[in-house]
Amino acid sequence: MTLTLLLSLAQAMAPGPSSGPPTLHLSRTPAVQWRLTASPRYQAFADAWGATYVRWDERTGVPRFLGMTGAAESDAEALVAAIAQLANLDAAELTLATTRSRPFGDTDRTTSRYTRTWRGAPVEGDEVVIVATGGRIGAVWVRLTPISGLPTPRSNEVIVADPARGFGRLVHVYRSPMQVRAVDRAGAVVFDYDPRRFDTVTVTHEETTVGDALVTDAARGVTVTDETSVMEVTADDGSHSLTGNLMVELTGPDLVVLQNGASITHTGTDDIDLDPGDDITYSAANTLHHFHQVWDWLGDRWPTHGWLGRQVQANVDMSSGSCNAYYTSGTVNFFASSGVCNATGRIASVVYHEIGHGIHEYILAGGTFASDVSEGSADFVSATILDDPTISAGFYVDGSAIRELETDRVYPTDVTGEVHNDGLIWASFLWDLREAWTTTYAYDAGVELTDALFLGALEQGPELTDLLEAVLVADDDDGDWSNGTPHDCELIDLLTLHGLGPGAMGVLEVGHVPLGAQASDTEGYPVEVDVLSAFSTCTGIGAPSVSVWHTADAHALPPNADGSGWEPWSELPLSTADGVSYTGTIPRLPATSTTRYFYEITAADGSTSESSHSGNEQDLFQFWIGDRAPLWCEDFEAGEAGFVHADGIPWESLTGAVDDWSFGSPLGTGTFDPDLAWSGAQIATTALDANYQPQAAEYLQTPTVDLSTPGRMRLLTYQRWLTVEDGLYDHARVVVNDGTTWTPIWSNAATAAGSHQLLDGDWSTRDHDLAAFLTPDGSTGTPLSFDFSLQTDAGLEFGGWALDDLCVIELDDVPDHYRRVGLVASWADAGEEEVGTVDVSWHTPWIKPLSLTVLVRQEGRAPESLTDGVILDLDLSPVWGEVKTVVDTLPGLERGTEWHYALFAAGEDDLELYETAVEGQNAATVGFPIRDTGEPIDTADSGDSGVPEDSAVVVDSGGGKSEDTGAKTPGGCGCASGAGAPLGGLALVMAALATARRRRGSERSS
Ligand SMILES: [Zn+2]
Helix, strand or coil: HHHHHHHHHHHHEEEEEEECCCCCCCCCCCHHHHHHHHHHHHHHHHHHEEEEEEEECCCEEEEEEEEEEEEEHHHHHHHHHHHHHHCCCCHHHEEEEEEEEEECEEEEEEEEEEEEEEEEEEEEEEEEEEECCCCCEEEEECCCCCCCCCCCCCCCCCEEEEECCCCCEEEEEEEEEEEEEEEEECCCEEEEECCCCEEECCCCCCCCCCCCCCCCCCCCCCCCEECCCCCCEECCCCCCCCEEEEECEECCCCCEEEECCCEEEEEEEECCCCCCCCCCCCCHHHHHHHHHHHHHHHHHHHCCCCCCCCCCCEEEEEEEEEECCEECCCCEEECCCCECCCCCCCCCCHHHHHHHHHHHHHHHCCCCHHHHHHHHHHHHHHHHHCCEEEEECECCCCCCEEEEECCCCCCCCCCCHHHHHHHHHHHHHHHHHHHHHHHHHHHHHHHHHHHHHHHHHHHHHHHHHHHHHHHHEEEEEEECHHCCCCHHHHHHHHHHHHCCCCCHHCCCEEEEEECCCCCCCCCEEEEEEEEECCCCCCCCCCCCEEEEEEECCCCCCCCCCCCCCCCEEEEEEEEEECCCCEEEEECCCEEEEEEEEEEEECCCCCEECCCCEEEEEEEHHHECCCCCCCCCCCCCCCCCCCCCECCCCCHHHEECCCEEEECCCCCHHHHCCCCHHHHHCCCCCCCCCCCCCCEEEEECCCCCEEECCCCCCEEEEEEEEEEEEECCCCCEECCCCCCCCCEEECCCCCCCCCCCCCCCCCCEEEEEEEECCCCCCCCCCEEEEEEEECCCCCCCCEEEEEEEEEEEEECHHHHHHHHCCCCCEEECCCCHHHHHEEEEEEEEEEEECCEEEEEEECCCCCCCCCCEEEEEEECCCCCCCCEEEEEEEEECCCCCCEEEEEEEECCCCCEEEEEEEEEEEEEEEEEECCCCCCCCCCCCCCCCCCCCCCCCCCCCCCCCCCCCCCCCCCCCCCCCCCCCCCCCCHHHHHHHHHHHHHHHHHHHHC
């Protein structure tokens, strides 16, 4: 474990109790969500079970929520087992804990909770929750903690998720009414909070007097006792049948009101009016009245609510504090007045708020009693009952309130970590919705609809960042996510205004198969990005535009998240015919080049997201261009095959730990591991079909590879399926070893937040340029070997390395690349004897480096070097693929003469000349036997054949064939003087090469 890790954990568990359990805010990074969704493993699951929407927990690579198309509720057990496999845990750990049904429209809604134990210890908060409507599974919540490396739990221990990173920790939880504390065996505090739901505020105030008018109302549900000890509880109209001297006590089946812990009684005769200030306190009178208001509301809105039918304890005028109230474990508690604040039990809004917390806790069919969601919900209970967005008017003796829901708070901008503040994001959304729906519908209908949606969402136990899915589950009416929900677009829009929605990007699913290595002659690189929308019916979300940004060779940094660093990148807008498949072609590059690219999606609302979301090198797609010849290759079909693997990291002098490198056939049973080998049956991997170990340090080393002969584009290349935690914690590295030194050439990215996991969902080609380890001609006297290492910390494990087809390659047949120029020579004008012109055309070869090309003509035989004949074209700044034409005027034509043309090229400089002429590639021949008709015969591309051809292949950009028999002017010639004139042979070419060398030298030195 590193120092950084300790600091990070320390930050995650600040000392002293916080005001509630840790809140969980999961990120929703489009590119990460897209990649996880596109993985073949998830796609197979989605196809099998009809999942049409998934929200991922990006920390763990496990779904958080699934929108389903109505699988039968009777298949719930099998679905839970399939989800367990997706999450890499034993399905037997999940057992059905509760099933709850309630009427829902014309049908019913059943919520089944499968909770988890691990080796006998409960995993707190872990569950799979199946939400079925009318027997169809429409939604699934998945809350599963990755567990590894834990000792066998003791009887009093439980497993909780680490608040920062999400992995399981074994703790003992100490609970008291005012503190919940989770401590691990080493004594470290994992979390620590006060379970009471407080309203805590500080404010400057003015002291004024406020007194509301007094209203006389029935005292419901209080106990009346007569002189013979007969007891009765008053009816809703306050009535009872007892007479004589009576004692009234503020206790009944629904509510007991206590006065600073003591029971409240009053004596009188027959009709008793509990007069505040005289008979009982204002707090007691008001709480008694207001409790029944919220209880009536709840009974009307949610008759099956689990808190109804239980006795609520309300403690008023508590002397232990002031300016506050709190909810805990089914009780509501109100402090006495002070010079600053009124007694909080007097304030209807405070009573509704505190009861609102209990409504939240007792409505949960699964999920969590999230603190920020609870505060927002409690505020909304007050606001909707009072039809007033002001929370706790009269809280202060000056009459002022403490919160206001007409605030339009936005996630995450307005998040401060203070739960009442953060809860306003949810509460202000609800208030906006209530305002909208009371306008759209009749007032009462709009209020009722909003309240039902609010409570239905709360039933799902969402965290703040789960509210999108929770709201849509509440709105869904048929258990089928694929046909949307009655108000989905309106809700998504409004949630998005408050930052709780998916945004236009969040509803998109994007698929892309990365381009791999490309052959030298491929004339462009077709790229496809598929875009689907989970909510295609909503306007403003559809019709995105898609671009691919690309750059040649490895000099450009990935663009940064802040928008800087875009300058060297070129945009390729993709086009689409069906609105799903977006295609385009990345322009061709010469062999030995690399292209790096990423895609960018712009939604109809202007928001954008890129696949290189974080500016990390590892998030770019990259491929090399050039035909590949293997120098050394291993596909692991024969197992270890001379590889070395061991625990420890030799170049860091680390020993011990774990070596679980394995060679075998993947079965696809691991969450993050391959389903199949890339080729053949076997691969090399850390822990076959399983996650790597905590505190692991291990490496795999290839046999040495002989690179003593010169070569071009030498790459270490392999197929990779790597999943590893952020490089802040776990390190996957590729290292080059020359026998004495180890040089890392790649490692997974580390981010400041430590939450950017690298999670490959498929095999992909990875190439590392070895030029830095080779002499300029591409050789090295020292054989090299290559190491793949993995070093991990104590928490959160993934699948680690999986490797296949590990090779060192080089560019195949380099001279051939310099000859692929499509040289064609054909008669432009045979003219009369002793006069004639020939069109010669070619394209500049697609190979890098390339310093010059020279077109040479020789009589009677092929030229043997670039100075062997007449130079017709000399190009010192060749442009790859440029089509060039020279019109060559031949002198002294005689029957039987053959004219040979060849285009020679040089690589880096004159040390690297390619001077072999090959007909059909860089050489062509024109003969001059004259037919009886007087027409010349083209013999291009067939120098060894005397048989005349009917037509020549001519790339004609320089005037070409014409009926015009007049003299031609040379076209397209890069020469200084007219074509056909000898240009001075060797001396001229050597001078040109010298110039080229000087030019490159000055470029290097500048
Ligand atoms: Zn509260």
